[in-house]
Amino acid sequence: MKDLDHGSKAEEMICGFSRRDFLKFCSTVAAGMGLPLGMGAKIAEAVTTQKRPPVLWLSAQECTGCTETLLRTNHPTLDKLILELISLEYHETLLVGAGKQAEDWREKSMKEHKGKYILVVDGSIPVKDNGIYCKIGGKTALALLSEMAADAAAVIAIGSCASWGGVPSADPNPTGATPAHEVLKSKGIKTPVVNIPGCPPNPYNFLSTVLYFVTFKKLPELDDQARPKFAYGRLIHENCERRPHFDAGRFAVQFGDEGHRKGYCLYKLGCKGPETFANCPVQLFNDVGSGAWPVGTGHPCFGCTEKGVGFTVPLHTPARPKYITPPSLFPGLDAKKGGGVTAAAAAVVAGIAGAAIGAGVATAKNLGKNEGHESKEK
Amino acid sequence: MDMKRRDFLKIAAGSGILLAAGEPAFAREAKKLPPNALGILYDATVCVGCKVCQVACKQQNEMPNEHTAPEAIWDDPIDLSGKTLNIIKAYKEGTGENKDADKDGYSFIKRHCMHCIDPSCVSACPVSALKKDPDNGIVTYDKKACIGCRYCQVACPYNIPKFEFDKPFPQIRKCQLCNHRFKENKFSACCEFCPTGASIFGKVTDLMEEAKKRLLLKAGDYYHYPVAHVKSREMSYRPVAKYLNHVYGEKEGGGTQYLLLAGMPFGKLGLPELSERSDASLSEGLQHTLYKGMIAPGVVLAGLLFAAYRSTRSHKDDE
Numbered sequence: 001m002k003d004l005d006h007g008s009k010a011e012e013m014i015c016g017f018s019r020r021d022f023l024k025f026c027s028t029v030a031a032g033m034g035l036p037l038g039m040g041a042k043i044a045e046a047v048t049t050q051k052r053p054p055v056l057w058l059s060a061q062e063c064t065g066c067t068e069t070l071l072r073t074n075h076p077t078l079d080k081l082i083l084e085l086i087s088l089e090y091h092e093t094l095l096v097g098a099g100k101q102a103e104d105w106r107e108k109s110m111k112e113h114k115g116k117y118i119l120v121v122d123g124s125i126p127v128k129d130n131g132i133y134c135k136i137g138g139k140t141a142l143a144l145l146s147e148m149a150a151d152a153a154a155v156i157a158i159g160s161c162a163s164w165g166g167v168p169s170a171d172p173n174p175t176g177a178t179p180a181h182e183v184l185k186s187k188g189i190k191t192p193v194v195n196i197p198g199c200p201p202n203p204y205n206f207l208s209t210v211l212y213f214v215t216f217k218k219l220p221e222l223d224d225q226a227r228p229k230f231a232y233g234r235l236i237h238e239n240c241e242r243r244p245h246f247d248a249g250r251f252a253v254q255f256g257d258e259g260h261r262k263g264y265c266l267y268k269l270g271c272k273g274p275e276t277f278a279n280c281p282v283q284l285f286n287d288v289g290s291g292a293w294p295v296g297t298g299h300p301c302f303g304c305t306e307k308g309v310g311f312t313v314p315l316h317t318p319a320r321p322k323y324i325t326p327p328s329l330f331p332g333l334d335a336k337k338g339g340g341v342t343a344a345a346a347a348v349v350a351g352i353a354g355a356a357i358g359a360g361v362a363t364a365k366n367l368g369k370n371e372g373h374e375s376k377e378k
Numbered sequence: 379m380d381m382k383r384r385d386f387l388k389i390a391a392g393s394g395i396l397l398a399a400g401e402p403a404f405a406r407e408a409k410k411l412p413p414n415a416l417g418i419l420y421d422a423t424v425c426v427g428c429k430v431c432q433v434a435c436k437q438q439n440e441m442p443n444e445h446t447a448p449e450a451i452w453d454d455p456i457d458l459s460g461k462t463l464n465i466i467k468a469y470k471e472g473t474g475e476n477k478d479a480d481k482d483g484y485s486f487i488k489r490h491c492m493h494c495i496d497p498s499c500v501s502a503c504p505v506s507a508l509k510k511d512p513d514n515g516i517v518t519y520d521k522k523a524c525i526g527c528r529y530c531q532v533a534c535p536y537n538i539p540k541f542e543f544d545k546p547f548p549q550i551r552k553c554q555l556c557n558h559r560f561k562e563n564k565f566s567a568c569c570e571f572c573p574t575g576a577s578i579f580g581k582v583t584d585l586m587e588e589a590k591k592r593l594l595l596k597a598g599d600y601y602h603y604p605v606a607h608v609k610s611r612e613m614s615y616r617p618v619a620k621y622l623n624h625v626y627g628e629k630e631g632g633g634t635q636y637l638l639l640a641g642m643p644f645g646k647l648g649l650p651e652l653s654e655r656s657d658a659s660l661s662e663g664l665q666h667t668l669y670k671g672m673i674a675p676g677v678v679l680a681g682l683l684f685a686a687y688r689s690t691r692s693h694k695d696d697e
Contacts, residue, residue, distance in 0.1 A: 246451075267451065274451075324443045324453045326429045330468030331456040333487070333648035 025075050026211075033208045033220065033230040043215045052084070053214045054117040056109065057091040058148055060141035061134050061168040061177055062123025066159040067093045069200035073207065074287040086210065089117065092136065103137040110151055118210060119152035119191075121145060121180040124161040124168045128176025145180060146187045154213055155180060155193045158206055163197035164225075164307035171312075181226060194219055195226045199304035202283045205231040225307065227277070235322055236273035236301055239281040241291075242266065247328040255298075266295060270316035272303030274323075406663035408632045408656050409496040415515035415582040416555060417493060417635030418569060419589055422647070423478045423619035424603055425486040425576035427466055431568035435464040435490075438556060438567035460542035463553045464490040464568055469647050478619045478641025485640060487647040488568070488577060491538045491553035492627060493517050493635035494656065501658035502533035507550070515582070515635050516557050521549045535631055535650055535657060570606050574616075580608030582635050589625045589637055592618070632656025 027040030059067075071078050082088040089109040095102050110117070123141070126133035131142030149155050157180040160166035168177035181193040196206050209228050212220045220228040237243065245251070245265035252260035253268050260269075267274070273295060280293045280301075295301050300316070303309030309319075435441070436453065443453040444461040455462040467489060472482035497517050500508045507523035508530055510516070519539075530539045530550060542548035556566040564570060569579035578585070588608050595601055597620040602613040619641050626644045627634035631652040638644065645651060668674050 318449075318451075321451050324451070326432055327447075327452040327454055328427075328429075329454070330427060330466065330486070331454075333467050333469050333646075 029208050029211050033212060043211055052087040054087045054089050054113040055120060056089050056117055057120045058144060059092045060123035060125050062161055064093055065200040066122040069203045072286055073203045114151045116153055119148050119155045121157050121162045122159045124165050124177035124179060125183045126175035127178045133175040145183055149184055149189050149191050152191050155191050157193060157195045159201055160197045160199045160304050163195035167311055192219055193226055197305040204283055231279045232277045236276050236278055236280055240273050240295060249327055266300040269300045270318060271300035272309050272319045273301040274319045274321035275309055276301055276303040276306045278305040405660045408659040411495050411582060412513055412515035414513050415635050417582040417585055418566060419578050419585040419637045420488045421576050422485050422487055422640035424574050426574055427486045429466050430571045431577055432464055432466055434567040434571035439463060458540055460540045460551045480642050483642060485642055485647060492536050494631055496632040496656035496658045498533040498658045499530035499539055501662045502529040516555045518554050519550055524550060535652055575603040575605040575614045578604055578608050584608045585637055589639055593621050593623055629654045
């Protein structure tokens with residue numbers, strides 16, 4: 001009887017959620033990653049039966065935007081996430097302790113969970129002048145990252161800065177800002193790295209990656225830039241709600257013009273959607289419903305998830321589409337090709353034609369002369 | 379030259395007439411449909427103009443994009459070219475409101491190689507770079523044999539073979555029915571990716587049967603249109619449009635392996651009206667008769683030599 005009671009109680013509340021809500025959350029995460037329906041239950045099992053996965057969060061040259069985006073998750077809310085789903089051992093912004101207390105805890109936690117914790121890095125790592133441009137507790141970010149990544153099970157680089165350099169790496173890159181994976185490569189650290197670029201990235205892309213790792217003990221499928229394919233597998237352009245306008249050739253040309261007010265395609269305002277891989281138009285931001293993403297609000301995509309696009313190409317420079325497809329305009333049946341004849345080509349053709357005519361006339365004349373000559377002789 | 383001006387012109391005109399007349403007596407027998415002929419049936423009434431076939435064709439044949447608009451953001455060819463093997467064009471008449479209607483209507487048309495039963499390009503090609511497969515009837519191109527004379531371009535009544543004028547080592551480009559995908563057990567990309575069943579792949583005999591069946595349907599009835607392949611189990615169940623009672627490619631120019639159905643006359647959709655007799659059977663017969671055993675050319679050469687000899691001798695006599 002006692003056992004039964006205990007069982008039902010455990011069923012009622014898991015991680016502070018009702019069982020129903022908890023499974024719902026796990027299924028949502030599974031769906032977000034494109035996993036089969038039954039996976040929700042498996043994630044729930046992994047999260048509840050195992051010890052909460054320890055997560056250490058290292059911030060380097062960053063703006064705290066990535067933390068802010070995580071604070072705005074609604075399923076689950078941040079308190080549920082860091083107190084019940086994962087065990088957030090160290091995070092400079094969210095730590096209760098400070099100073100030596102915090103640093104001591106970091107070292108203790110690293111020892112305790114050696115080889116098991118997930119290291120999250122946000123912000124790029126300055127490497128110029130031995131990394132003196134970013135220090136925490138007297139240690140450079142460069143040293144901290146090498147130290148912490150060596151003992152981690154996996155490194156998740158959150159945000160554009162940690163993934164490919166981001167704002168701090170913009171020309172002329174005064175601090176030698178370097179993404180986390182390049183630092184690890186140069187130090188010969190073999191811990192697997194996942195990049196979740198974005199400025200800031202969608203928190204659910206991050207969350208899904210963490211829970212995938214906890215559940216399956218491996219990283220999700222990654223693309224050539226180590227970004228999870230479930231989130232960065234497609235161009236923004238492919239899922240954009242303004243795409244039909246692009247295909248039909250209807251563009252906003254200036255902010256506030258008629259096309260802009262009508263919600264036309266923002267390509268001519270410099271939208272980088274055609275060359276940027278991210279799930280922004282599908283996942284959206286802040287859990288407030290449709291249209292809550294940059295292009296939805298009327299601003300061209302900035303290309304923050306793409307190295308060499310965001311913070312590199314000027315904001316209003318038109319993108320170079322990655323996959324070129326036909327427009328929804330059709331050629332007529334009698335379409336004429338070519339831009340007419342150039343003056344040089346016409347001159348050459350006329351010259352040849354003139355020579356041919358001249359030769360013909362000369363031949364004909366000669367025939368006549370011959371005839372005349374013969375008759376004379378006769 | 380020992381010839382009167384008058385005679386010279388007479389002979390020149392005479393030989394022109396002889397060539398132009400093309401006496402049917404010279405004609406060879408028209409070629410028959412190969413035993414396992416493969417082809418495509420395109421039904422313009424089912425086509426929605428989504429251009430998936432155009433995209434799939436470019437991808438599967440690794441063809442470059444073509445930009446005609448000032449911004450290079452779309453692949454927007456306006457006709458078949460050295461970069462485009464397959465194109466969807468649109469015809470519009472009057473207000474252009476009604477699909478497939480003869481009056482105030484519009485229609486799409488998909489253009490690529492017709493894979494003629496008796497192809498003029500194969501007949502015209504002096505080096506057999508263009509060949510017709512004796513089994514499946516696909517008209518293929520061999521870039522190694524091609525000398526770039528472009529006779530095929532002139533010979534084709536449908537204006538299909540295109541030359542890569544912009545390349546230093548150009549080739550003739552045209553649809554080869556995705557025969558490079560056959561070994562993967564796949565077929566023409568334009569059919570495989572067509573979402574509505576407007577383009578279907580299959581044996582020409584099956585396609586012809588399907589086309590004839592569709593012509594017997596009553597407009598407004600519902601019919602299971604096979605998708606991608608004529609023998610496909612995937613069907614699209616949709617109302618039947620009013621068909622023009624004609625299968626283009628059944629008889630045109632001796633018949634083709636690309637068959638078309640539409641709701642409006644094919645002349646409006648840019649397809650030429652051709653006689654049932656293939657051009658190749660006439661011209662090739664004439665050519666082959668003229669050059670048979672190289673007797674006629676030999677006689678002409680001998681005549682020329684004799685004329686030259688005589689004229690030089692008369693000059694010598696003069697001296």
